[in-house]
Amino acid sequence: AQSVTQPDIHITVSEGASLELRCNYSYGATPYLFWYVQSPGQGLQLLLKYFSGDTLVQGIKGFEAEFKRSQSSFNLRKPSVHWSDAAEYFCAVGRTDKLIFGTGTRLQVFP
Amino acid sequence: DTGVSQNPRHKITKRGQNVTFRCDPISEHNRLYWYRQTLGQGPEFLTYFQNEAQLEKSRLLSDRFSAERPKGSFSTLEIQRTEQGDSAMYLCASSLMSQGQRRNEQFFGPGTRLTVL
Numbered sequence: 001a002q003s004v005t006q007p008d009i010h011i012t013v014s015e016g017a018s019l020e021l022r023c024n025y026s027y028g029a030t031p032y033l034f035w036y037v038q039s040p041g042q043g044l045q046l047l048l049k050y051f052s053g054d055t056l057v058q059g060i061k062g063f064e065a066e067f068k069r070s071q072s073s074f075n076l077r078k079p080s081v082h083w084s085d086a087a088e089y090f091c092a093v094g095r096t097d098k099l100i101f102g103t104g105t106r107l108q109v110f111p
Numbered sequence: 112d113t114g115v116s117q118n119p120r121h122k123i124t125k126r127g128q129n130v131t132f133r134c135d136p137i138s139e140h141n142r143l144y145w146y147r148q149t150l151g152q153g154p155e156f157l158t159y160f161q162n163e164a165q166l167e168k169s170r171l172l173s174d175r176f177s178a179e180r181p182k183g184s185f186s187t188l189e190i191q192r193t194e195q196g197d198s199a200m201y202l203c204a205s206s207l208m209s210q211g212q213r214r215n216e217q218f219f220g221p222g223t224r225l226t227v228l
């Protein structure tokens with residue numbers, strides 16, 4: 001079955017601290033992987049994507065993610081979190097049609 | 112702005128009423144997707160179109176739901192005889208898929224929040 005697991009429902013960090021959000025997937029073929037961010041009451045904004053090639057991908061707002069095939073993981077990282085990063089983060093997997101999303105991780109940032 | 116737009120942004124209706132939402136994709140995009148997101152969950156796929164053709168429907172899409180994309184541009188999603196369980200955020204996304212472009216990067220609209228009383 002195709003699925004995405006985001007084990008952390010809620011993460012709290014201090015501003016300036018580093019961040020890692022976990023994502024594990026189950027997918028039959030080599031997947032395309034995505035991270036989206038959603039502010040309250042808003043749609044989803046694409047942070048970064050992995051299609052092929054270099055397993056470390058850079059995205060917007062200083063985020064990066066690393067694809068690890070052996071661990072079926074695509075964890076999102078940021079070296080120094082800003083208060084404006086507080087939001088809900090969704091990992092998604094797909095190929096040429098629909099995306100399958102995880103349940104999300106809510107990030108709270110303390111000053 | 113050339114992003115995906117959705118209207119209305121909010122809809123409150125009474126149980127049993129019909130509602131219709133509209134999605135306008137990015138103009139050159141040939142694929143259009145509908146997802147539903149309930150509180151505390153990630154988006155769940157409902158259906159998608161390539162141009163006018165509806166290529167896949169989820170089992171989540173009951174007989175009360177119907178989607179159209181008559182001219183391959185905007186799309187509508189109609190829910191008949193709404194139920195309280197239909198309360199959710201309905202998200203639309205679009206992408207460009209072609210022979211030379213198989214990387215399905217989907218861009219989302221702001222969503223329509225439906226509340227069924």
